[in-house]
Amino acid sequence: xxxxxxxxIPPPLVLxxxxxxxxxxxxxxxxxxxxxxxxxxxxxxxxxxxTGPSGSGKSYLARAVAESMGLxxxxxxxxxxxxxxxxxxxxxxxxxxxxxxLASPAARDxxxxxxxxxxxxxxxxxxxSGG
Numbered sequence: 001x002x003x004x005x006x007x008x009i010p011p012p013l014v015l016x017x018x019x020x021x022x023x024x025x026x027x028x029x030x031x032x033x034x035x036x037x038x039x040x041x042x043x044x045x046x047x048x049x050x051t052g053p054s055g056s057g058k059s060y061l062a063r064a065v066a067e068s069m070g071l072x073x074x075x076x077x078x079x080x081x082x083x084x085x086x087x088x089x090x091x092x093x094x095x096x097x098x099x100x101x102l103a104s105p106a107a108r109d110x111x112x113x114x115x116x117x118x119x120x121x122x123x124x125x126x127x128x129s130g131g
Contacts, residue, residue, distance in 0.1 A: 012064035018057055021050060022064060029069050033110050062114035072106045074098065078117040 014022045025048055032046050050058050059075065066073035080094055101107055 012067045014064055015057055015060075018061050018064070021061060022068075025050075025061070025065050026068055029065065029071070029110070029112075033069070059114065059116060062112055066112040069110070069112070071110050071112050072101075072104075073112045073114060074101045074107075075114045075116060078115065078120050 028046055028048060032044060035044065037044060050061065052058050062075065063073060065071075074097075076094060076098065098113070101111070101113075
């Protein structure tokens with residue numbers, strides 16, 4: 001055994017109910033990563049919207065896709081974002097964190113940004129707390 005070689009990392013475990021979504025998301029990621037963007041007349045900014053009930057594995061799926069594609073992951077929760085008329089939450093640190101992540105060398109060749117708890121937004125961007 002050669003101790004200079006990094007250990008082999010097994011592929012992420014994808015749960016059976018996530019397999020189809022995992023494959024489709026990875027296919028989109030491969031297409032975007034393998035496209036020569038400098039030759040396109042427009043800038044591609046792919047976004048995928050994954051829905052499901054709480055606890056169905058959306059966060060896990062995002063981590064599995066990022067891991068499988070070898071991409072860095074930034075997970076941002078809506079509950080951390082600024083509330084309308086609030087001066088004490090989120091945006092003051094959330095948006096600069098996203099900008100730093102996107103400007104980092106690790107994210108320059110692609111990344112996954114997972115936005116969680118979109119269901120907490122209601123109306124004109126307000127935050128709904130509670131059930």
